[in-house]
Amino acid sequence: xxxxxxxxxxxxxxxxxxxxxxxxxxxxxxxxxxxxxxxxxxxxxxxxxxxxxxxxxxxxxxxxxxxxxxxxxxxxxxxxxxxxxxxxxxxxxxxxxxxxxxxxxxxxxxxxxxxxxxxxxxxxxxxxxxxxxxxxxxx
Numbered sequence: 001x002x003x004x005x006x007x008x009x010x011x012x013x014x015x016x017x018x019x020x021x022x023x024x025x026x027x028x029x030x031x032x033x034x035x036x037x038x039x040x041x042x043x044x045x046x047x048x049x050x051x052x053x054x055x056x057x058x059x060x061x062x063x064x065x066x067x068x069x070x071x072x073x074x075x076x077x078x079x080x081x082x083x084x085x086x087x088x089x090x091x092x093x094x095x096x097x098x099x100x101x102x103x104x105x106x107x108x109x110x111x112x113x114x115x116x117x118x119x120x121x122x123x124x125x126x127x128x129x130x131x132x133x134x135x136x137x138x139x
Contacts, residue, residue, distance in 0.1 A: 020045070023053035030062060039069040057086035061093055064100075073100040091120035095127050102134045 020026045030045030043066035049059045064079030080097035084090070098113035114131060118124045 020048070023049040023056065023059065026052065027056075027059055027062070030066070034062065034066060034069075039066045042066045043070065055086060057083045057090075057093075060086060061090075061096075064093075064096060068096060068100055071103075073103045076100045089120060091117045091122040094120065095122045098127065099130055099134055102131045103138065105138060107135075 020029055026045045026049035030042045030049060033039075033042035033045060043063060046059055046063035046066055049056070050063055053059060060079050060083035064076045064083060067073075067076035067079060077097055077100045080093050080100065084093045084097070087093075094113045094117035098110045098117060101107070101110035101113060110131060114122075114127055117127060
């Protein structure tokens with residue numbers, strides 16, 4: 001709880017300093033760390049949540065996003081794949097996995113995932129632009 005005079009940053013910090021005990025607690029703190037731009041701490045929290053609740057597609061997806069943002073593309077592919085296995089048919093899961101595949105030069109897999117993401121409703125121009133950007137960064 002905040003008191004008058006507390007800054008917004010102090011309130012956010014208080015929200016993530018509690019000792020998490022459940023998968024939901026770790027997941028909530030992971031989301032807060034991701035929002036604050038601290039992907040390594042987000043990944044650590046999502047890992048704890050995944051340990052407690054390994055069959056939760058949201059945890060696996062967000063863990064994949066954290067690893068993707070840290071440049072650990074192979075691990076992000078593993079997490080997106082697990083999320084897809086747990087809840088197929090989600091455009092974001094395929095789209096993010098397409099980006100990770102593109103980052104490590106697996107263009108055929110990237111194209112297949114991008115096509116599936118678009119079929120499921122991902123915006124083709126936006127996804128294509130991100131993948132093109134990632135491919136340019138490889139060179």
